Amino acid sequence: MVTSSAPGKVYLFGEHAVVYGEPAVPCAIERRVHVTATEIDEGLRIHANDLQLDGFTVEYSGDGESHPDVDVAESLVEAGMGYVNEAVAQARDAADAPEAGFEISVEGDIPLGAGLGSSAALVVAAIDAATRELGVELSASDIADRAYQVEHAVQDGQASRADTFCSAMGGAVRVEGDDCRRLEGIDTLPFVIGYDGGAGDTGALVAGVRDLRGKYDFAADTVAAIGDIVREGESVLGTGDYERLGELMDFNHGLLSALGVSSRSLDSMVWAARDADAHGAKLTGAGGGGCIVALDETDDALTALKYTPGCEDVFRAELDTDGVRQE
Numbered sequence: 001m002v003t004s005s006a007p008g009k010v011y012l013f014g015e016h017a018v019v020y021g022e023p024a025v026p027c028a029i030e031r032r033v034h035v036t037a038t039e040i041d042e043g044l045r046i047h048a049n050d051l052q053l054d055g056f057t058v059e060y061s062g063d064g065e066s067h068p069d070v071d072v073a074e075s076l077v078e079a080g081m082g083y084v085n086e087a088v089a090q091a092r093d094a095a096d097a098p099e100a101g102f103e104i105s106v107e108g109d110i111p112l113g114a115g116l117g118s119s120a121a122l123v124v125a126a127i128d129a130a131t132r133e134l135g136v137e138l139s140a141s142d143i144a145d146r147a148y149q150v151e152h153a154v155q156d157g158q159a160s161r162a163d164t165f166c167s168a169m170g171g172a173v174r175v176e177g178d179d180c181r182r183l184e185g186i187d188t189l190p191f192v193i194g195y196d197g198g199a200g201d202t203g204a205l206v207a208g209v210r211d212l213r214g215k216y217d218f219a220a221d222t223v224a225a226i227g228d229i230v231r232e233g234e235s236v237l238g239t240g241d242y243e244r245l246g247e248l249m250d251f252n253h254g255l256l257s258a259l260g261v262s263s264r265s266l267d268s269m270v271w272a273a274r275d276a277d278a279h280g281a282k283l284t285g286a287g288g289g290g291c292i293v294a295l296d297e298t299d300d301a302l303t304a305l306k307y308t309p310g311c312e313d314v315f316r317a318e319l320d321t322d323g324v325r326q327e
């Protein structure tokens with residue numbers, strides 16, 4: 001029996017624009033998914049009862065088809081099953097053990113589908129745990145690559161390498177197309193995360209930006225300007241100048257908002273953090289609902305968000321310099 005864990009992430013800069021070849025900087029956070037893999041005679045059994053979907057317990061065995069007795073958030077649960085199924089297929093492939101059976105247990109404290117990279121963390125941890133259980137130790141970059149293949153398969157070809165690479169490597173990373181690397185020397189970033197309890201529809205939001213970009217030159221310019229913010233932000237990151245980083249986060253949020261991917265609750269959480277003197281705040285991930293990330297080393301934004309209508313949960317989540325690891 002092997003347990004591995006992998007971190008979730010926030011986008012410090014660059015979501016959406018990364019779809020059009022601009023760079024992005026996701027950062028791993030100290031919120032993890034833990035996956036325990038135990039080899040069994042045959043098949044696949046999955047237990048996942050703590051993925052912040054209140055009250056669901058899933059017992060599943062079989063080949064990734066649908067399963068009974070799921071009464072909440074069925075599509076998210078089904079997607080979770082798909083991710084585990086494909087991750088196990090990658091582990092079997094890596095270990096040259098196509099018939100290996102597994103019992104997989106999943107636990108985590110990352111809200112699902114809310115821009116914090118829960119699915120990538122699940123896939124990365126599952127590949128690591130299952131391959132180790134079969135006696136094979138993959139490098140973090142091999143795991144990142146296999147995890148990307150999984151997301152690509154489960155999400156019908158709509159996946160960037162950002163989440164999976166960040167979760168496997170940890171720390172702050174830079175992703176531009178297939179070129180992914182870790183940004184060295186960045187050890188701490190004081191993130192505060194506000195969560196509205198919802199989730200955006202990534203496919204629809206990405207399609208919305210694509211339409212706007214095709215329709216208006218200024219929308220295409222907006223996407224390109226996000227790329228400029230990322231390049232500027234990268235150079236500021238290593239200096240530890242939180243004032244400027246925050247200013248760039250604010251700017252990034254404004255441009256995402258112009259592209260139509262923010263929401264009333266995301267905007268109100270962003271403003272609550274700014275009013276509490278956070279260095280900066282922005283939505284993270286696809287938008288439409290889900291999470292914002294603020295930069296604040298004091299407890300002021302955290303406290304303000306607790307009392308902000310529309311904010312269901314708020315927590316501090318430091319940059320996690322550790323990627324995937326065996327527990």
Ligand code: PMV
Nearest residue numbers: 015016115117159160285286
């Ligand atoms: O919501 P998330 O964490 O899956 O992020 C989506 C990021 C996008 O740039 C909008 C899409 C993508 O695949 O990069």
